[in-house]
Amino acid sequence: MFPTVGKATVLLSLAASCAAKVQLAGVNIAGFDFTVFKDGSADISKVYPPLTQYGGPDGVGQMQHFRNDLGLNVFRLPVAWQYLADNQLGVDFNAANFAKYDALVQACLDTGAKCIVDLHNYARWNGNIIGQSGGAVTNEHLTNAWWQLATKYKNEENVIFGIMNEPWQVDISTWATTLQWVVNTIRSVGATSQTILLAGNNFAAAGGFKDESGPVLAGITDPSDASKSKLVFEVHQYLDADSAGDSTECVRDGLDALRPLADWLRANGRRAILAETGGGNTGTCSQYVCAELDWMNYNTDVFLGWVGWAAGSFDGTYELVLTPTWDGNSWVDRSLMADCVAGKFK
Structure with a gap:
C-alpha cells in the first residue's frame, strides 16, 4: 500500500499524462512541390499553388479553417527548389516565383501558426546528390x-526551416556535413531564433533512424545555441503495407519504429517531429493513425508533434487526401483529419 504522499504523487503524474498532448499538430499544404520526383527532378510547369489568386485551390481558407476551427498550429509548406530558382543553380531566386511561394508563407504566418519552409528535393537536384555528385x-x-x-x-x-525533404541513399556522414553548412548559413544571416529540421537517410524514415542517421546527425552543431535545442530531427512514417504512403489502407500503428526512436532521443537529450504521416480516409487508417498519434501524446518530452500528409492542392482523387471540401457555407473535413490528425490534438 502506497503512503499518502506517494499515492497523491502517482495520481498527479497519471493526470498529467492523460492531459498531455504534443506542442504542434497540423498538416502539409502541398502544391508548390507538385511533380518533384524522388531523383530531385521537377517539371515546374506542373506546380499548382494552393492559392486562389494564382488559379489554385483555397489553401489560405484551408489553413484558416484548420487553425480557427480545429486548433491546429503548424503547417508545412513544401516547395520545389527548381521552382524558386527557375531551374538554375547558384542564382538569385526567380522573383515572381518566390513572391508566389511567399504569399503562402505569409498567409500561414497570418494564422499565428508555425510555418515549415520545406525544400522538397530528396537531397538532390536533377538526379545528382547534393555535395556527393x-x-x-x-x-x-x-x-x-x-x-x-x-x-x-x-x-x-x-x-521553421526544413532543410531538405526525404534524403535517400546518401552517404550519411557526407550528408551531415552538408546539413552543417546549411545550419551555419542560416544562423550567419541572423536567423537565430528559428527551429531547424534535420532529416536523415531512407526517406527520413522513423524506423532505423536511431541506428544510422541519428548518431551522425547528432554531431551537427548550432552556432547560436550550444544546447542544440533548436536543431530538431525530422522523421516521416506511413502505415500502409510498403510504408510508402501510396495506399488507402493501413496495416500497423508504427510504434515498433517510434518506441526505439523515443528511447534514443531521450537518452541523447534530443527531440524529433513527425513531419509526414497519414493514410486513407478508411477504417484501418483511422484505427492505426489514431493509435500512432495517441502514443505520441504520451511522449511529448521527445516528440514536438506531427504534420499530416496532405491538404492544399490535392483533390479527392488522391489516396491520402486531407483537403477539406467547401459545401457553400463551411468546410467539411475528411474523416482522418477529424478523427486523428486534429482529433488527437484536443
Whole structure:
C-alpha cells in the first residue's frame, strides 16, 4: 500500500499524462512541390499553388479553417527548389516565383501558426546528390538557396526551416556535413531564433533512424545555441503495407519504429517531429493513425508533434487526401483529419 504522499504523487503524474498532448499538430499544404520526383527532378510547369489568386485551390481558407476551427498550429509548406530558382543553380531566386511561394508563407504566418519552409528535393537536384555528385550539385548551391530563404524569414519567429525533404541513399556522414553548412548559413544571416529540421537517410524514415542517421546527425552543431535545442530531427512514417504512403489502407500503428526512436532521443537529450504521416480516409487508417498519434501524446518530452500528409492542392482523387471540401457555407473535413490528425490534438 502506497503512503499518502506517494499515492497523491502517482495520481498527479497519471493526470498529467492523460492531459498531455504534443506542442504542434497540423498538416502539409502541398502544391508548390507538385511533380518533384524522388531523383530531385521537377517539371515546374506542373506546380499548382494552393492559392486562389494564382488559379489554385483555397489553401489560405484551408489553413484558416484548420487553425480557427480545429486548433491546429503548424503547417508545412513544401516547395520545389527548381521552382524558386527557375531551374538554375547558384542564382538569385526567380522573383515572381518566390513572391508566389511567399504569399503562402505569409498567409500561414497570418494564422499565428508555425510555418515549415520545406525544400522538397530528396537531397538532390536533377538526379545528382547534393555535395556527393563530383561537383555537379555542391553544398554551396544548397547554401545559396538557404541563404535567400533565411534572409527572407530571419525575423519571423514562427518560421521553421526544413532543410531538405526525404534524403535517400546518401552517404550519411557526407550528408551531415552538408546539413552543417546549411545550419551555419542560416544562423550567419541572423536567423537565430528559428527551429531547424534535420532529416536523415531512407526517406527520413522513423524506423532505423536511431541506428544510422541519428548518431551522425547528432554531431551537427548550432552556432547560436550550444544546447542544440533548436536543431530538431525530422522523421516521416506511413502505415500502409510498403510504408510508402501510396495506399488507402493501413496495416500497423508504427510504434515498433517510434518506441526505439523515443528511447534514443531521450537518452541523447534530443527531440524529433513527425513531419509526414497519414493514410486513407478508411477504417484501418483511422484505427492505426489514431493509435500512432495517441502514443505520441504520451511522449511529448521527445516528440514536438506531427504534420499530416496532405491538404492544399490535392483533390479527392488522391489516396491520402486531407483537403477539406467547401459545401457553400463551411468546410467539411475528411474523416482522418477529424478523427486523428486534429482529433488527437484536443
